Amino acid sequence: MTTAPTTPELDETADAVIIAGAAHGSVANVHFTSNTVEWATPQAFFDAQNAVHQFELDVCATDENAKCKRYYTKADDGLVQSWAGKRCWMNPPYGRVIGDWMRKAYEESQRGALVVCLVPARTDTAWWHDYAAKGDVTFIRGRLKFGDGKNSAPFPSALVVLKPQNADLSHTPPKDQ
Ligand SMILES: C[S@@+](CC[C@H](N)C(=O)[O-])C[C@H]1O[C@@H](n2cnc3c(N)ncnc32)[C@H](O)[C@@H]1O
Numbered sequence: 001m002t003t004a005p006t007t008p009e010l011d012e013t014a015d016a017v018i019i020a021g022a023a024h025g026s027v028a029n030v031h032f033t034s035n036t037v038e039w040a041t042p043q044a045f046f047d048a049q050n051a052v053h054q055f056e057l058d059v060c061a062t063d064e065n066a067k068c069k070r071y072y073t074k075a076d077d078g079l080v081q082s083w084a085g086k087r088c089w090m091n092p093p094y095g096r097v098i099g100d101w102m103r104k105a106y107e108e109s110q111r112g113a114l115v116v117c118l119v120p121a122r123t124d125t126a127w128w129h130d131y132a133a134k135g136d137v138t139f140i141r142g143r144l145k146f147g148d149g150k151n152s153a154p155f156p157s158a159l160v161v162l163k164p165q166n167a168d169l170s171h172t173p174p175k176d177q
Contacts, residue, residue, distance in 0.1 A: 040065040040147040041091045041118055049159070053116055055089040060101065065147075067091075083108040083115065085164075091118040099127035102160075106131040109162035121158040135160040 046067050049055075058071035059078040067089050072078035079100060088108070092101035098119065105115040121139055122128055138159040143152035 038062065038065055038147060039091065039094055039153075041067060041089075042144055042146065045118075045144065046089065049089070049116055053087050053089075053114065055087050055116070057083060057086040057088045059083055059088050059090045059105075059115075060092055079104050083111075083113040085112045086114075088113050088115045090115055094120065099125070099130075102127040102131040105160075105162050106134060109135075110165045112164045112166050113162075114164045115162040117160040117162065119158055119160060120153075121156040131162075132158070132160045135162040137161075 050067070055068050056070060058066050058068040059081075060073075061067065061071040062073055066073075072081050083104075088105075090101065090105055092098050102117065102119070105117055109115050117132070117135070119132060138161075140157045140159065143155075144157050145152055
């Protein structure tokens with residue numbers, strides 16, 4: 001496990017949110033405004049992670065908030081689709097279903113997908129212990145402002161990287177289509 005690196009720019013108040021791709025040492029400082037109920041990933045946060053991982057698939061999204069060209073919506077049901085061999089971004093629907101998404105992410109990583117998960121840092125839950133703790137965890141310092149929300153999230157977040165097993169995606173970035 002890692003924690004976000006300390007930098008002079010780091011502001012731990014709720015007003016300024018520091019985005020840390022700490023597993024890879026990248027840090028960006030971003031601010032967001034207005035409101036959302038979808039907890040959409042702050043674009044700058046995603047961009048920093050995307051620069052590292054070059055995501056091919058957003059596994060849960062809408063037409064409006066999808067972060068990748070290729071994505072699954074509720075109508076597709078990302079939980080029943082194959083993510084095999086893909087570099088996946090996952091900011092799952094929150095609530096009780098999050099355990100199903102983390103299980104799916106873990107299982108797909110076992111089948112060769114890279115899955116980077118942005119989740120609430122709920123370290124007391126079963127899904128955290130069963131699946132998140134098996135990945136490379138970066139605790140995000142400060143609170144994210146999801147979507148174009150004015151307010152910081154009422155919960156801390158973590159980034160969980162579930163690396164592909166039984167496949168090596170590290171040297172095969174996707175081609176631009
Ligand atoms: C927290 S939002 C993340 C949105 C976007 N992927 C992002 O990172 O900003 C979770 C999204 O999952 C979608 N969703 C809910 N159930 C789903 C399902 N079974 N399959 C695919 N997407 C689903 C919701 O509509 C919502 O847009």
